[in-house]
Amino acid sequence: MTDFITLETRALEQDEGYKLVIGAVVPRPVAWITTVDETGRVNAAPFSSYNYVCHSPPMLAVNIGDRAGVLKDTARNILATGEFVVNVATEAMLEPMHESAADYPPEVSEPEALGIELLPGRFVRVPRIAGSPVQMECRLDRSIPLGRAGSTLYIGEVVAFHVASELYVDGRIDSVRMRPVARLGGPFYAGLGTIWKRAMLQQAPVGVGGVRPKA
Ligand SMILES: Cc1cc2nc3c(=O)[nH]c(=O)nc-3n(C[C@H](O)[C@H](O)[C@H](O)COP(=O)(O)O)c2cc1C
Numbered sequence: 001m002t003d004f005i006t007l008e009t010r011a012l013e014q015d016e017g018y019k020l021v022i023g024a025v026v027p028r029p030v031a032w033i034t035t036v037d038e039t040g041r042v043n044a045a046p047f048s049s050y051n052y053v054c055h056s057p058p059m060l061a062v063n064i065g066d067r068a069g070v071l072k073d074t075a076r077n078i079l080a081t082g083e084f085v086v087n088v089a090t091e092a093m094l095e096p097m098h099e100s101a102a103d104y105p106p107e108v109s110e111p112e113a114l115g116i117e118l119l120p121g122r123f124v125r126v127p128r129i130a131g132s133p134v135q136m137e138c139r140l141d142r143s144i145p146l147g148r149a150g151s152t153l154y155i156g157e158v159v160a161f162h163v164a165s166e167l168y169v170d171g172r173i174d175s176v177r178m179r180p181v182a183r184l185g186g187p188f189y190a191g192l193g194t195i196w197k198r199a200m201l202q203q204a205p206v207g208v209g210g211v212r213p214k215a
Contacts, residue, residue: 027182030089035077048183083124084087087132133164
């Protein structure tokens with residue numbers, strides 16, 4: 001029998017709960033988010049408290065914590081402009097993605113400082129990261145403050161997907177070939193490990209090309 005340690009969150013310090021949740025919710029995809037400030041300066045930073053939360057329209061959610069009561073540049077820019085781009089972080093871009101998490105002051109553009117090549121946004125004013133094979137242009141749908149420590153959930157509607165043509169197969173993204181990176185707890189990242197294939201047993205959501213339930 002496994003011996004369990006039980007930790008009631010009420011009795012934990014903030015950072016203890018944080019360490020547990022980032023070790024338990026793994027692997028997390030990494031949203032490498034680009035934004036612009038009011039002057040058009042481009043910001044880039046990675047966020048792994050992230051997932052898709054609605055399929056029609058496709059919507060993404062990312063949780064951004066503040067820095068001692070001050071909004072991070074990404075959060076401030078999303079609130080100011082209502083726009084952001086989520087660039088999928090891949091093995092090929094691990095180093096610049098990781099380095100863009102350093103605490104750069106707002107007046108420093110990470111893509112400029114790190115030499116990250118950009119492409120213009122087509123539907124939003126925010127540029128995309130050229131080296132990322134899948135970029136999602138988003139408009140802010142709503143922001144929801146959560147908890148007691150300055151976390152806010154930003155929910156964006158994807159208004160356009162840009163998919164590298166070699167990864168776009170029959171209307172799907174070849175996510176194995178994409179070689180995404182995931183965040184684990186602490187200083188660790190992971191690539192895709194073993195891939196298992198199983199027949200789909202569940203129905204795809206109605207209206208997205210799945211099997212419609214019988215009337
Ligand atoms: C892989 C990775 C994932 C991260 N995930 C988050 C996250 O989900 N939420 C968050 O607030 N910060 C997260 N961070 C920290 C931010 O990237 C960091 O605070 C960054 O400096 C914010 O930049 P900005 O001020 O330019 O927005 C993460 C860092 C790394 C390296």
